[in-house]
Amino acid sequence: MKSTAIFYTLTLGLISLGISARAQETASATATATIVTPIAITKDVDMNFGILSVQSTAGGTVVLTPAGVRSATGGVTLPADNGTVAPASFTVTGVDGYGYTITLPSSALTITSGSNTMTVTNFTSDPSGANGSLAGGTETLNVGATLNVSAAQPAGVYVSGTPFNVTVNYN
Numbered sequence: 001m002k003s004t005a006i007f008y009t010l011t012l013g014l015i016s017l018g019i020s021a022r023a024q025e026t027a028s029a030t031a032t033a034t035i036v037t038p039i040a041i042t043k044d045v046d047m048n049f050g051i052l053s054v055q056s057t058a059g060g061t062v063v064l065t066p067a068g069v070r071s072a073t074g075g076v077t078l079p080a081d082n083g084t085v086a087p088a089s090f091t092v093t094g095v096d097g098y099g100y101t102i103t104l105p106s107s108a109l110t111i112t113s114g115s116n117t118m119t120v121t122n123f124t125s126d127p128s129g130a131n132g133s134l135a136g137g138t139e140t141l142n143v144g145a146t147l148n149v150s151a152a153q154p155a156g157v158y159v160s161g162t163p164f165n166v167t168v169n170y171n
Contacts (some may be wrong), residue, residue: 004134040092041168042093044090044140045087048086052077054151057152061147064145066085066125071084089140092149092168098133099132101131104124105164110162111159118148120148121146126141
C-alpha cells in the first residue's frame with residue numbers, strides 16, 4: 001500500500017506540473033485615425049440692402065432676410081427701384097453628410113459714407129439657427145441682417161470698412 005500511495009503522490013505531482021496557473025494574459029489591438037477633408041467657407045456674394053430713403057423726422061430699420069426679402073420699419077421707405085438687394089451668400093464645403101455649426105457676428109457692424117455711419121445688427125442665416133448639414137458635401141449659407149437708419153440719414157453709398165466674419169466648424 002505504501003507503493004500505491006507513493007505512486008498516487010508522484011502521479012498527482014506530475015499532473016500538477018502539467019497544469020500551469022496563468023496570472024496574466026495578453027491581447028493585441030491596432031490604432032486607427034481618420035482624417036477628414038477640412039471644412040471650408042467661401043464668400044460668393046456681399047450683403048446689399050439696396051436703395052432706401054428715410055424721413056427727416058424718424059429713423060427706422062431695413063430687415064434683410066437670408067432669402068433676400070426686405071422690409072422697412074419707422075421712417076424708412078423702400079422705393080420701387082430697389083437697386084441690388086442681396087443677402088451675403090457663402091458656399092460651405094466638407095465631408096458629405098457631416099453637420100456643422102454656424103457662428104454669425106454678435107456685435108454691430110458699422111458702415112460708412114464719408115463721416116456718416118449706420119449699423120448692421122441681428123445677423124440671421126439660412127440654414128437657420130446655428131447648424132447646417134453638408135448633403136453632397138456642399139451647402140449654400142445665406143446671411144441677412146438688420147440695417148439701423150437714423151432720422152435724416154445723409155444720402156450716400158455706405159460700405160463697411162472691414163468685412164464681417166461668418167465661421168463654420170464641424171459638429
